[in-house]
């Protein structure tokens with residue numbers, strides 16, 4: 001509120017009037033020192049019969065709303081722990097949103113609903129005695145949009161992102177410290193979890209003697225274990241307060257220890273897949289600004305036959321020169337899809353394995 005501004009509010013039937021005012025300290029006739037600044041304050045007027053309601057509930061509501069507005073206005077950050085024991089934060093600027101994310105519309109709706117339910121379930125989590133957290137496992141081939149989806153989720157929820165590089169974490173103690181330092185309203189991401197240390201396969205892998213010797217030195221240094229990570233997900237994290245998502249991504253879900261991804265730890269498993277026609281339409285809108293085109297039917301038919309990742313579709317849709325228009329970009333995509341179909345057919349009939357030498 002600006003100085004002397006008046007705002008009227010209503011709360012559960014009670015009418016209130018806010019005014020912003022300021023008061024200057026009594027002026028001294030002569031001073032060698034600068035005068036202190038005037039003090040700003042707010043005057044709130046309401047009927048005395050609403051006193052309990054205003055002092056009890058309304059003021060708490062105003063403070064809560066104020067905090068929410070402050071959080072919404074803050075610059076969100078992306079934190080990484082690369083080559084450091086601490087988090088380094090950068091301004092988060094990834095532009096991905098659910099509108100620009102190419103995926104099956106039904107799955108997208110379901111995910112958004114899940115996030116909305118999570119965000120507004122503080123009381124519910126408290127009631128059932130669970131920490132206010134949720135785990136997502138994103139799996140699918142490279143280039144299907146797992147990282148893009150994380151950015152879209154962060155932008156949608158207005159959360160910070162902690163991108164945890166597990167291979168840079170020395171041991172469980174350091175892991176615990178990093179987790180404890182994360183703040184609420186955040187997403188903790190471990191990308192390519194299958195490639196992060198020895199977290200896959202059996203929890204206690206028996207190693208050959210030779211393997212043991214070779215790894216002895218590394219083991220001294222690197223002792224983040226699967227059980228350390230499980231402990232965090234189950235216990236420590238719960239102790240850190242609420243409103244956190246943890247997201248694992250992997251290209252090989254089958255390689256992960258079932259304990260790591262069971263429901264309750266990873267509550268929702270989301271498969272990111274090859275580009276379907278609906279997803280293509282989102283990309284055509286993003287990259288070419290079009291909703292329809294006579295070539296869409298051909299592309300639809302080809303996409304039902306050919307597996308192409310959204311990353312490859314996006315690359316083919318990008319204009320390669322200033323002369324390229326929507327039509328030429330779509331034709332380029334059709335060519336790429338036809339080539340992919342040809343290559344897949346060759347693999348199917350085994351002909352790509354043999355080399356044909358023609359003799360005259």
Ligand SMILES: Nc1ncnc2c1ncn2[C@@H]1O[C@H](COP(=O)(O)OP(=O)(O)OP(=O)(O)O)[C@@H](O)[C@H]1O
Pocket residue numbers: 100101102103140141142143144145146147148149251272310311312314
């Ligand atoms: N579903 C999608 N929607 C919109 N853009 C996408 C999508 N999938 C891929 N892209 C585009 O392809 C690029 C690579 O995608 P992204 O890094 O999100 O894939 P990924 O599945 O995380 O890959 P990797 O497993 O290799 O990390 C993105 O920068 C984006 O431009």
